[in-house]
Amino acid sequence: MSTPTAAAPSVDATARARDLLGVSRLTNAALTSWLHGLPGVDQVGCEARAAGLGTRSIKTTSKAWGIDLAISMIDLTTLEGADTPGKVRGLCAKAITPDPTDLATPRPAAICVYGDMVPTAKEALGQSGVKVAAVATAFPSGRALMPVKLADTRDAVSAGADEIDMVIDRGAFLSGDYLTVFREIAEVAEACVRTDGTRARLKVIMETGELVTYDNVRRASWLSMLAGGDFIKTSTGKVSPAATLPVTLIMLEAVRDWRDLTGEMVGVKPAGGIRTSKDALKFLVTVSEIAGDDWLDPHWFRFGASSLLNDLLLQRQRMAIGAYSGADYVTDDSPSLY
Amino acid sequence: MAKFEYAPAPESRAVVDIKPSYGLFINGEFTESQGGSAFKTISPATEEVLAEVTSASEADVDRAVAAARRAYNGAWGRMSGADRGKYLFRIARILQERAREFAVLESLDNGKPIKESRDVDVPLAAAHFFYHAGWADKLDYAGLGTNPRPHGVVGQVIPWNFPILMLAWKIAPALATGNTVVIKPAETTPLTALLFAEVVQQADLPPGVVNIITGAGATGQAIVDHPDIDKLAFTGSTGVGKMIARSIAGTRKKATLELGGKAANIVFDDAPLDQAVEGIVNGIFFNQGHVCCAGSRLLVQENIADDVEKRLKRRLETLRVGDPLDKNTDVGAINSKAQLQRIVDLTAAGEAEGAERWDNGCALPSKGFWFRPTVFTGVSQTHRIAQEEIFGPVLSVLTFRTPHEAVAKANNTPYGLSAGIWTEKGSRILWMADQLRAGVVWANTFNKFDPTSPFGGYKESGYGREGGRHGLAAYVTTGDSK
Secondary structure, rough: OOOOOOOOOOHHHHHHHHHHHHOOOOHHHHHHHHHHOOOOOOOOHHHHHHHHHOOOOOOOHHHHHHHHHHHHHHEEEEEOOOOOHHHHHHHHHHOOOOOOOOOOOOOOEEEEEEEEHHHHHHHHHOOOOEEEEEOOOOOOOOOOHHHHHHHHHHHHHHHOOOOOEEOOOOHHHHHHOHHHHHHHHHHHHOOOHHOOEEEEEEEEEEOHHHOOOOOHHHHHHHHHHHHOOOEEEEEEEEEEEOOOHHHHHHHHHHHHHHHHOOOOOOOEOOOOOOOOOOHHHHHHHHHHHHHHHHHHOOOHHHHHHHHOOOOOOOHHHHHOOOOOOOOHHHOOOOOOOO | OOOOOOOEEEEEOOOOOOOOOOOOEEEEEEOOOOOOOEEEEOOOOOOOEEEEEEEEOOOHHHHHHHHHHHHHHHHHHHHHHHHHHHHHHHHHHHHHHHHHHHHHHHHHHOOOOOOHHHHHHHHHHHHHHHHHHHHOHHHOOOOOOOEEEEOEEEEEEEEOOOOHHHHHHHHHHHHHHHOEEEEEEEOOHHHHHHHHHHHHHHHHOOOOOOOOOOOOOOHHHHHHHHOOOOOOEEEHHHHHHHHHHHHHHHOOOEEEEOOOOEEEEEOOOOOOOHHHHHHHOOOOHHHHOOOOOOOOOOEHHHHHHHHHHHHHHHHOOOOOEOOOOOOOOOOOOOHHHHHHHHHHHHHHHHOOOOOOOEEEOOOOOOOOOOOHHHHEOOOOOOOOHOOOOOOEEEEEEEEEOOHHHHHHHHHHOOOOOEEEEEEOOOHHHHHHHOOOOOOEEOOOOOOOOOOOOOOOOOOEEEOOOEEEHHHHHHEOOHHHHH
């Protein structure tokens, strides 16, 4: 279903950006005029479109199909200061066997943890096929110097992370310093290259809740793709609002248009705030109708979530046995501490 | 093709109770016709016969007008505005309570998708009653002039494209201002109006205040010609509108006419393109294009024409055409065989005149009346498909180079009902709105309706306004009473 590892970048991001922008030197002015030349987003129209997609009625066979697909797209996440190896191992066990009453249940795509938990997760997941994603680059704020961010990234990669979820410098972005954001992403992408030449896939977290406007989300999406991100991701989960449907819609339009321009596909990951099966199905409808069915694949679309998995499992059980079971009929490996 | 197939999600028909046959709603009750005949109303999606309805005779019209006159001279005419408002509020609430029933029946009889009847037609119909209920006791302060008072008996003839919504647009202001009503729904879509008769009974409206009679053109003409009608309100084709204007010329009858359109939806190169594409789709494929203010002419700036065309076609491939009762249907059935034939004829003319035809290639049901969402490119002003109202899911794409050229092309039509402007430049929106000879100008949106906003046309799109304070004005006379 998905390719095991991303190939090393064939061209360096700056050279390709110069090519795409048609400039001899990549300056902030060149990036600005390119990003600000993208068509604007009308907020009312965008939100109306998302709401319209949210009214699609997904029933019976398509619902069953969608639930299994959504499960397989989850980056099962724990990003707490209180995380321990035991908590991470529990979550890995959940990923390997999401529903002990039905072993045909698909596994989530990945476990998403802080960098120091990568070895624990790797070991616990073994050969299950579930990947390990690590947040890096001074997650969630990104307020650290570049050497720190790169060391953070290299550390996770060398510990075996399959995927790196980095954060952009929202301060730089909002102050119009697109070149800094570009360079950071491009350098982190280089830091994702392993010693054997393969590389971890890079998800670029834009923290759309801090970018606020849809125009900013669109520009940040294009900037992230231009700089070499394999995925564009909405949020850290630490800022509200996190993954909304309209924001995800804008990002799906961006990856669709990016493919038209370059022929390359980039993944999309809404993260934070998606808790119910009903919501997940709305996102899948949006993926299908905006970007197209090519993105309906865990390689190209992910949900950053924790409680979503159990709601999907409850719905899955209901579709199998025809009645709702209850919260105690799905296992919970990340109950609240409080 | 698609990986994500949506399973059928039909809205249940069980909520509606369609009688085998219907009489005429006169003086607060259903009565048999005197000398009229019967005709069948069908579901355009399946050609299934839904019910038999009455074609009202001149004698029936006479009875209805007499009932309306009695009510006007009786309890209704003496009632305070505050009390009239209570009836309107009651009707509005009943419409909301029975919303699903109205939505399902509307989709069955008209062919429009349930998501539109459920989310647009019925809620907006209720909103019109709520809005006008509020005006009923405040007419002196509506800025209409001194001493506003009703005309008396109002004759109303409404079209088949938004049956219950057009009924609400007509009845709500008429009652709020103290008139009584004789209304005729279109012959292909009488059922929601007949269901509304039940609402009138449920609301305990005095007998004769609202009379609902069914029939075709002859019945409509009998209403228009009836000597005891004080005011006419018509929504429909420009051809019929002209006939009405001729019929009442030289009489005391007042009239408002809401007629056809050939709206330009104008997209500038600085527009929010993805939302503009949505607006184009909503402008012409909403309600199968059976919309008088439909954005049937897309005027796109030449330097982005190819890009917009590509985005538009990609979007149209995701439109779901089929069973109107399926909650995932975007485009339903064409309302009648006759309308389908008109669309077929005009699109054939478009091809013959050299425009390039494209449709989304979707599968169509084998029974019923259907037409694929269709786009013509390379259209010029001279083509019939750029001049005549098709009233179907057919978009004609034209290009322009400058704002002045866009205005000139947009205005170069005998119609003037609506227009759309897509640009991120606010000053251009204001300048364009000033230049466009259209009753409604939408900026960065399309087909948005609200009871507070007056709606109506320039030129051959008719006269008078509906909705807002302006809409009230058509239902009152002012000044010293003689």
